[in-house]
Amino acid sequence: GSASYLCVSLQGGVENEVTLTAYITIALLEIPLPVTVSVVRNALFCLETAANQKENHVYTKALLAYAFALAGNREKRKALLDSLEKEAVRKDGSVHWQRPGKEPQADLPYFHPRAPSAEVEMTAYVLLAHLTSQPAPAQQELSFASPIAKWISSQQNPNGGFSSTQ
Secondary structure: OOOHHHHHHHHOOOOHHHHHHHHHHHHHHHOOOOOOOOOOOOOOOOHHHHHHHOOHHHHHHHHHHHHHHOOHHHHHHHHHHHHHHOOEEEEEOOOEEEOOOOOOOOOOOOOOOOOOOOHHHHHHHHHHHHHHHOOHHHHHHHHHHHHHHHHHHHOOOOOOOOOOOO
């Protein structure tokens, strides 16, 4: 089926095919469909193959962490969250993730720049991965989730929305 095709495509290591498979898998698991359904099982196999690649983009790792959290794969979830923690940007008591090689924003006293939508999205996926745990998130994870939530809330516009469309 289509999941097998995506899996074959993934072996070329194309980043956008990994993210597409992760989006689909997350949608299926949020229905929720059990991990035993063949399409979900195939998709998770593809994502496990992708997760083993060393050079995954931080955005991809965030999606993968949430997908494995939903699937109840504690080992993969923890490995990805540990890897993401090393790439976290910590500032003023908040935590977020940004694209590699991005220029830091200038600190201007009356100007609060909003992060690009992709950074809001990936940080939100990391937060979801931290809070999605069976049976429940550990206290340490809840403590780490708090500064992530702080950063996300700082990105809200005056109407309560975000630059992200998702």
